[in-house]
Amino acid sequence: xxxxxxxxxxxxxxxxxxxxxxxxxxxxxxxxxxxxxxxxxxxxxxxxxxxxxxxxxxxxxxxxxxxxxxxxxxxxxxxxxxxxxxxxxxxxxxxxxxxxxxxxxxxxxxxxxxxxxxxxxxxxxxxxxxxxxxxxxxxxxxxxxxxxxxxxxxxxxxxxxxxxxxxxxxxxxxxxxxx
Amino acid sequence: xxxxxxxxxxxxxxxxxxxxxxxxxxxxxxxxxxxxxxxxxxxxxxxxxxxxxxxxxxxxxxxxxxxxxxxxxxxxxxxxxxxxxxxxx
Numbered sequence: 001x002x003x004x005x006x007x008x009x010x011x012x013x014x015x016x017x018x019x020x021x022x023x024x025x026x027x028x029x030x031x032x033x034x035x036x037x038x039x040x041x042x043x044x045x046x047x048x049x050x051x052x053x054x055x056x057x058x059x060x061x062x063x064x065x066x067x068x069x070x071x072x073x074x075x076x077x078x079x080x081x082x083x084x085x086x087x088x089x090x091x092x093x094x095x096x097x098x099x100x101x102x103x104x105x106x107x108x109x110x111x112x113x114x115x116x117x118x119x120x121x122x123x124x125x126x127x128x129x130x131x132x133x134x135x136x137x138x139x140x141x142x143x144x145x146x147x148x149x150x151x152x153x154x155x156x157x158x159x160x161x162x163x164x165x166x167x168x169x170x171x172x173x174x175x176x177x178x179x
Numbered sequence: 180x181x182x183x184x185x186x187x188x189x190x191x192x193x194x195x196x197x198x199x200x201x202x203x204x205x206x207x208x209x210x211x212x213x214x215x216x217x218x219x220x221x222x223x224x225x226x227x228x229x230x231x232x233x234x235x236x237x238x239x240x241x242x243x244x245x246x247x248x249x250x251x252x253x254x255x256x257x258x259x260x261x262x263x264x265x266x267x268x
Contacts, residue, residue, distance in 0.1 A: 046203035
Protein backbone atom coordinates (compact mmCIF):
# COMPACT_ATOMS: atom_id res chain seq x y z
CA UNK A 1 0.00 0.00 0.00
CA UNK A 2 1.51 3.32 -1.02
CA UNK A 3 1.41 6.65 0.74
CA UNK A 4 -0.73 9.26 -0.96
CA UNK A 5 2.29 11.12 -2.36
CA UNK A 6 3.81 7.96 -3.72
CA UNK A 7 0.53 6.87 -5.30
CA UNK A 8 0.41 10.23 -7.09
CA UNK A 9 4.00 9.80 -8.27
CA UNK A 10 3.17 6.35 -9.62
CA UNK A 11 0.14 7.68 -11.46
CA UNK A 12 2.22 10.55 -12.90
CA UNK A 13 4.93 8.11 -14.05
CA UNK A 14 2.30 5.90 -15.69
CA UNK A 15 1.13 8.85 -17.75
CA UNK A 16 4.60 10.20 -18.48
CA UNK A 17 7.69 7.94 -18.05
CA UNK A 18 9.90 11.04 -17.73
CA UNK A 19 8.27 11.53 -14.31
CA UNK A 20 9.64 8.25 -13.00
CA UNK A 21 12.57 10.24 -11.55
CA UNK A 22 11.30 10.72 -7.96
CA UNK A 23 10.56 6.99 -7.59
CA UNK A 24 14.00 6.15 -8.98
CA UNK A 25 15.64 8.62 -6.60
CA UNK A 26 13.80 7.20 -3.61
CA UNK A 27 14.41 3.50 -4.21
CA UNK A 28 17.66 3.25 -6.16
CA UNK A 29 19.80 3.03 -2.99
CA UNK A 30 17.75 0.22 -1.42
CA UNK A 31 17.65 -1.82 -4.62
CA UNK A 32 21.34 -1.25 -5.36
CA UNK A 33 22.37 -2.40 -1.86
CA UNK A 34 20.03 -5.41 -2.08
CA UNK A 35 21.75 -6.41 -5.33
CA UNK A 36 25.26 -5.52 -4.16
CA UNK A 37 24.93 -8.06 -1.31
CA UNK A 38 24.26 -10.73 -3.93
CA UNK A 39 26.86 -9.92 -6.58
CA UNK A 40 30.63 -10.06 -6.56
CA UNK A 41 31.20 -6.63 -8.13
CA UNK A 42 29.57 -3.25 -7.61
CA UNK A 43 29.41 -2.72 -11.38
CA UNK A 44 27.30 -5.89 -11.74
CA UNK A 45 24.95 -4.67 -9.01
CA UNK A 46 24.66 -1.31 -10.81
CA UNK A 47 23.81 -3.00 -14.11
CA UNK A 48 21.21 -5.21 -12.42
CA UNK A 49 19.74 -2.17 -10.65
CA UNK A 50 19.41 -0.34 -13.99
CA UNK A 51 17.80 -3.44 -15.47
CA UNK A 52 15.41 -3.67 -12.51
CA UNK A 53 14.27 -0.07 -12.91
CA UNK A 54 14.00 -0.41 -16.68
CA UNK A 55 11.72 -3.45 -16.25
CA UNK A 56 9.74 -1.55 -13.62
CA UNK A 57 9.28 1.40 -16.01
CA UNK A 58 8.20 -0.89 -18.83
CA UNK A 59 5.76 -2.78 -16.59
CA UNK A 60 4.47 0.29 -14.76
CA UNK A 61 1.34 0.77 -16.94
CA UNK A 62 0.23 -2.72 -15.76
CA UNK A 63 1.10 -2.06 -12.10
CA UNK A 64 -1.89 -2.13 -9.76
CA UNK A 65 -1.82 -1.43 -6.03
CA UNK A 66 -2.77 -4.80 -4.53
CA UNK A 67 -1.99 -4.00 -0.94
CA UNK A 68 1.77 -4.49 -1.11
CA UNK A 69 3.99 -1.39 -1.28
CA UNK A 70 5.62 -0.28 -4.52
CA UNK A 71 9.00 -0.99 -2.87
CA UNK A 72 8.10 -4.70 -2.51
CA UNK A 73 7.21 -4.82 -6.21
CA UNK A 74 10.65 -3.42 -7.04
CA UNK A 75 12.35 -5.97 -4.76
CA UNK A 76 10.47 -8.75 -6.53
CA UNK A 77 11.77 -7.58 -9.92
CA UNK A 78 15.30 -7.22 -8.45
CA UNK A 79 15.13 -10.75 -7.02
CA UNK A 80 14.19 -12.16 -10.44
CA UNK A 81 17.01 -10.21 -12.06
CA UNK A 82 19.61 -11.47 -9.59
CA UNK A 83 18.37 -15.05 -9.99
CA UNK A 84 18.86 -14.79 -13.76
CA UNK A 85 22.31 -13.32 -13.12
CA UNK A 86 23.22 -16.25 -10.86
CA UNK A 87 22.03 -18.76 -13.43
CA UNK A 88 24.01 -17.09 -16.19
CA UNK A 89 27.16 -16.95 -14.02
CA UNK A 90 29.38 -19.71 -15.25
CA UNK A 91 31.48 -19.92 -12.11
CA UNK A 92 30.56 -19.97 -8.45
CA UNK A 93 28.30 -17.41 -6.82
CA UNK A 94 29.54 -15.89 -3.60
CA UNK A 95 27.51 -14.08 -0.99
CA UNK A 96 29.29 -12.26 1.81
CA UNK A 97 27.59 -12.30 5.17
CA UNK A 98 28.20 -10.10 8.19
CA UNK A 99 29.14 -11.68 11.49
CA UNK A 100 26.47 -9.84 13.49
CA UNK A 101 23.64 -11.04 11.23
CA UNK A 102 25.04 -14.57 11.16
CA UNK A 103 25.20 -14.70 14.95
CA UNK A 104 21.58 -13.55 15.08
CA UNK A 105 20.65 -16.35 12.68
CA UNK A 106 22.52 -18.88 14.82
CA UNK A 107 20.80 -17.64 17.92
CA UNK A 108 17.34 -17.92 16.30
CA UNK A 109 18.18 -21.40 15.03
CA UNK A 110 19.54 -22.32 18.49
CA UNK A 111 22.91 -23.26 17.07
CA UNK A 112 26.27 -23.07 18.84
CA UNK A 113 28.46 -20.30 17.47
CA UNK A 114 32.03 -21.50 17.56
CA UNK A 115 34.46 -21.12 14.68
CA UNK A 116 33.76 -24.66 13.48
CA UNK A 117 30.02 -24.03 13.65
CA UNK A 118 30.40 -20.96 11.44
CA UNK A 119 32.20 -23.04 8.79
CA UNK A 120 29.52 -25.74 9.00
CA UNK A 121 26.80 -23.10 8.66
CA UNK A 122 28.43 -21.69 5.51
CA UNK A 123 28.28 -25.16 3.96
CA UNK A 124 24.73 -25.82 5.14
CA UNK A 125 23.52 -22.47 3.73
CA UNK A 126 25.15 -23.30 0.41
CA UNK A 127 23.11 -26.50 0.23
CA UNK A 128 19.77 -24.71 0.62
CA UNK A 129 17.55 -24.50 -2.42
CA UNK A 130 16.72 -21.10 -3.96
CA UNK A 131 13.43 -20.39 -2.18
CA UNK A 132 14.51 -21.25 1.41
CA UNK A 133 17.81 -19.44 0.86
CA UNK A 134 15.95 -16.31 -0.27
CA UNK A 135 13.93 -16.33 2.98
CA UNK A 136 17.07 -16.52 5.14
CA UNK A 137 18.89 -13.86 3.10
CA UNK A 138 16.02 -11.40 3.24
CA UNK A 139 15.36 -11.96 6.92
CA UNK A 140 18.91 -11.92 8.26
CA UNK A 141 21.09 -10.20 5.69
CA UNK A 142 18.71 -7.59 4.29
CA UNK A 143 17.08 -7.11 7.68
CA UNK A 144 13.52 -7.30 6.33
CA UNK A 145 10.52 -7.87 8.56
CA UNK A 146 8.31 -10.91 7.96
CA UNK A 147 5.65 -8.58 6.58
CA UNK A 148 8.11 -7.19 4.01
CA UNK A 149 9.33 -10.68 3.07
CA UNK A 150 5.71 -11.74 2.58
CA UNK A 151 5.07 -8.73 0.33
CA UNK A 152 8.13 -9.45 -1.81
CA UNK A 153 7.37 -13.15 -2.17
CA UNK A 154 3.63 -12.66 -2.51
CA UNK A 155 2.74 -14.65 0.62
CA UNK A 156 1.22 -13.66 3.96
CA UNK A 157 3.29 -12.45 6.91
CA UNK A 158 2.40 -15.60 8.85
CA UNK A 159 3.43 -17.82 5.95
CA UNK A 160 6.76 -15.99 5.70
CA UNK A 161 7.33 -16.45 9.43
CA UNK A 162 6.37 -20.12 9.37
CA UNK A 163 8.55 -20.91 6.34
CA UNK A 164 11.55 -19.10 7.83
CA UNK A 165 11.21 -21.07 11.08
CA UNK A 166 10.97 -24.24 9.05
CA UNK A 167 14.22 -23.39 7.23
CA UNK A 168 15.91 -22.61 10.54
CA UNK A 169 14.73 -25.99 11.84
CA UNK A 170 16.07 -27.72 8.74
CA UNK A 171 19.44 -25.96 9.16
CA UNK A 172 19.56 -27.02 12.82
CA UNK A 173 18.82 -30.68 12.04
CA UNK A 174 21.33 -30.68 9.19
CA UNK A 175 24.08 -29.28 11.44
CA UNK A 176 23.19 -31.57 14.36
CA UNK A 177 23.45 -34.58 12.07
CA UNK A 178 26.93 -33.46 11.02
CA UNK A 179 28.09 -32.96 14.61
CA UNK B 180 25.22 -22.65 -10.37
CA UNK B 181 26.38 -23.25 -6.81
CA UNK B 182 26.07 -20.54 -4.20
CA UNK B 183 28.77 -20.12 -1.60
CA UNK B 184 28.31 -18.14 1.57
CA UNK B 185 31.28 -16.45 3.19
CA UNK B 186 30.82 -15.32 6.73
CA UNK B 187 33.08 -12.36 7.38
CA UNK B 188 34.83 -11.87 10.66
CA UNK B 189 33.98 -8.19 10.56
CA UNK B 190 30.79 -7.03 12.21
CA UNK B 191 29.11 -6.19 8.89
CA UNK B 192 30.04 -6.90 5.28
CA UNK B 193 30.92 -3.84 3.24
CA UNK B 194 27.62 -2.43 2.03
CA UNK B 195 27.91 0.39 -0.55
CA UNK B 196 27.79 3.79 1.14
CA UNK B 197 25.74 6.77 -0.06
CA UNK B 198 28.59 8.11 -2.18
CA UNK B 199 28.93 4.83 -4.06
CA UNK B 200 25.17 4.69 -4.54
CA UNK B 201 25.14 8.22 -6.02
CA UNK B 202 27.99 7.31 -8.35
CA UNK B 203 25.90 4.58 -9.94
CA UNK B 204 22.59 6.45 -9.92
CA UNK B 205 21.95 7.54 -13.49
CA UNK B 206 18.44 8.57 -14.45
CA UNK B 207 19.69 9.77 -17.87
CA UNK B 208 20.92 6.29 -18.77
CA UNK B 209 17.68 4.75 -17.55
CA UNK B 210 15.61 7.11 -19.74
CA UNK B 211 17.88 6.39 -22.72
CA UNK B 212 17.45 2.62 -22.23
CA UNK B 213 13.71 3.07 -21.80
CA UNK B 214 13.42 5.04 -25.04
CA UNK B 215 15.57 2.46 -26.82
CA UNK B 216 13.37 -0.38 -25.54
CA UNK B 217 10.10 1.30 -26.49
CA UNK B 218 11.20 2.75 -29.85
CA UNK B 219 9.19 1.13 -32.65
CA UNK B 220 11.12 -1.32 -34.81
CA UNK B 221 10.67 0.65 -38.03
CA UNK B 222 12.62 3.59 -36.62
CA UNK B 223 15.74 1.50 -36.80
CA UNK B 224 16.74 0.50 -40.33
CA UNK B 225 16.95 -3.27 -40.75
CA UNK B 226 20.50 -3.12 -42.10
CA UNK B 227 21.64 -1.54 -38.80
CA UNK B 228 20.52 -4.61 -36.86
CA UNK B 229 23.03 -7.44 -37.47
CA UNK B 230 20.54 -10.21 -36.73
CA UNK B 231 17.79 -8.76 -38.92
CA UNK B 232 20.36 -8.10 -41.64
CA UNK B 233 21.56 -11.71 -41.56
CA UNK B 234 17.99 -13.04 -41.65
CA UNK B 235 17.23 -10.77 -44.61
CA UNK B 236 20.37 -11.95 -46.43
CA UNK B 237 19.46 -15.62 -45.89
CA UNK B 238 15.91 -15.04 -47.20
CA UNK B 239 17.26 -13.28 -50.33
CA UNK B 240 19.81 -16.06 -51.01
CA UNK B 241 17.17 -18.77 -50.56
CA UNK B 242 14.81 -16.94 -52.94
CA UNK B 243 17.56 -16.71 -55.58
CA UNK B 244 18.41 -20.42 -55.21
CA UNK B 245 14.76 -21.50 -55.48
CA UNK B 246 14.26 -19.20 -58.48
CA UNK B 247 17.31 -20.67 -60.20
CA UNK B 248 16.13 -24.22 -59.56
CA UNK B 249 12.66 -23.51 -60.94
CA UNK B 250 14.13 -21.80 -64.02
CA UNK B 251 16.43 -24.77 -64.59
CA UNK B 252 13.50 -27.17 -64.45
CA UNK B 253 11.39 -25.11 -66.88
CA UNK B 254 14.22 -24.80 -69.40
CA UNK B 255 14.34 -28.59 -69.79
CA UNK B 256 17.51 -30.61 -70.56
CA UNK B 257 20.58 -28.64 -71.49
CA UNK B 258 21.51 -28.54 -75.22
CA UNK B 259 25.03 -29.65 -74.23
CA UNK B 260 23.69 -32.93 -72.88
CA UNK B 261 24.51 -35.96 -75.13
CA UNK B 262 21.59 -36.88 -77.38
CA UNK B 263 20.11 -40.32 -76.89
CA UNK B 264 20.54 -42.32 -80.06
CA UNK B 265 17.78 -44.56 -81.31
CA UNK B 266 18.79 -48.23 -81.35
CA UNK B 267 19.56 -49.58 -84.86
CA UNK B 268 16.81 -51.85 -86.15
